[in-house]
Amino acid sequence: MTSISQRFQFLRDNNQCAFIPFITAGDPNLETTKEALRILDRNGADFIELGVPYSDPLADGPVIQAAATRALEKGTKLEQVLEMVKTVTPDLEAPIILFIYYNPILNRGIRSFLEQIASVGVKGLVVPDLPLEEAEQLIHAASDFGIEVILLVAPTSSKDRIAAITQYSQGFVYLVSVTGVTGVRSVIQERVKSLLTEMRSVTDKPIGVGFGISKPEQARQVMDWGADAVIVGSAFVQRLATGTPEQGLQAIEQLCQELKASITPPSLQKVGSV
Numbered sequence: 001m002t003s004i005s006q007r008f009q010f011l012r013d014n015n016q017c018a019f020i021p022f023i024t025a026g027d028p029n030l031e032t033t034k035e036a037l038r039i040l041d042r043n044g045a046d047f048i049e050l051g052v053p054y055s056d057p058l059a060d061g062p063v064i065q066a067a068a069t070r071a072l073e074k075g076t077k078l079e080q081v082l083e084m085v086k087t088v089t090p091d092l093e094a095p096i097i098l099f100i101y102y103n104p105i106l107n108r109g110i111r112s113f114l115e116q117i118a119s120v121g122v123k124g125l126v127v128p129d130l131p132l133e134e135a136e137q138l139i140h141a142a143s144d145f146g147i148e149v150i151l152l153v154a155p156t157s158s159k160d161r162i163a164a165i166t167q168y169s170q171g172f173v174y175l176v177s178v179t180g181v182t183g184v185r186s187v188i189q190e191r192v193k194s195l196l197t198e199m200r201s202v203t204d205k206p207i208g209v210g211f212g213i214s215k216p217e218q219a220r221q222v223m224d225w226g227a228d229a230v231i232v233g234s235a236f237v238q239r240l241a242t243g244t245p246e247q248g249l250q251a252i253e254q255l256c257q258e259l260k261a262s263i264t265p266p267s268l269q270k271v272g273s274v
Contacts, residue, residue: 004095004097004148004150004170004171004172005170005171007047008171008172008228008229012206012228016046016264016265017228017229017230018206018228019045019229019230019232019259019260020046020210020230021040021048021231021232021233021236021256022048022099022233023040023048024071024237025050025071026053026072026074026080026081027053027068027076027237027240028241028245029074029245030080030081032240032248033081034084035249036240036249037088038088038091041093043253043260044257044259045256046229047097047124047229048092048094048096048097049097049231050081051064051068052099052104053067053068054100054103054104056101063234064234067241082116082120083120085120086120092121095123095124097122097124097126098117098122098124099128100125100126102127102130105127105138110138111144114147115145118145118146122147124149124170124171125138125147125148125149126152127149132161135151135168136168149171150169151165151166151168151169151173151174152174152175152176153175155176162198166202166203169205171206172228173199173207174208174210175196175209175210177192177210177211177222192209192222192225196226196227206228206229207226207229208229209229210232211231213231214235216259216262217262220262232259236252239252239255240252
């Protein structure tokens with residue numbers, strides 16, 4: 001499995017916008033999560049963001065919070081999540097990006113945690129409650145294990161802060177499209193367009209846009225504004241939790257195909273082509 005940076009370079013060389021779905025590990029169960037990762041990988045995901053359920057999330061909206069609560073109530077632990085990841089990553093082309101809060105990392109020790117996730121095939125980290133001012137230790141240690149730490153830019157960030165965040169972010173820069181938590185929204189804020197322009201003036205790193213995107217037309221709009229990647233979370237989590245696990249898996253397969261097609265040039269519209 002290639003690194004996040006290598007994958008983005010391949011996509012850029014081929015004038016393709018990356019598609020990054022998000023799901024919560026353990027909802028409805030880890031066996032379904034494993035199958036969901038395979039389905040997303042087969043149906044156009046260029047990277048997959050895997051959320052580790054956490055009891056006190058700060059960035060997650062109601063859909064993902066509810067999924068995390070269900071997973072925790074069923075006893076889902078980080079060790080079980082990583083064991084599941086270890087069994088499935090050899091079958092995946094899409095690099096796995098772990099979405100995890102900082103407390104579990106600190107509890108295990110930074111280097112011990114990084115060694116553990118690297119050994120199961122994780123390629124990237126998003127730590128939403130880790131501010132730039134405290135991220136340097138994790139970023140430097142992660143480089144020793146081939147892990148890229150992706151930092152978030154808020155829509156309220158100043159140009160100076162955007163420049164600082166983009167300098168340290170690895171793999172790509174995660175632009176949060178809304179002020180607040182994750183969740184499905186009917187309209188993507190126009191502010192995203194100007195933020196992308198601001199970010200382009202200070203970095204040439206890939207920029208992924210997430211929080212609030214749920215429909216093909218929204219994904220296309222964000223791509224047309226200049227994003228290198230479109231990140232979709234709550235829409236997948238919601239569908240995977242609806243009905244039986246089999247129905248949920250069918251629903252995310254269809255959504256993945258639709259969203260990928262919306263940001264793929266007609267000449268390249270073959271599912272799983274990258």
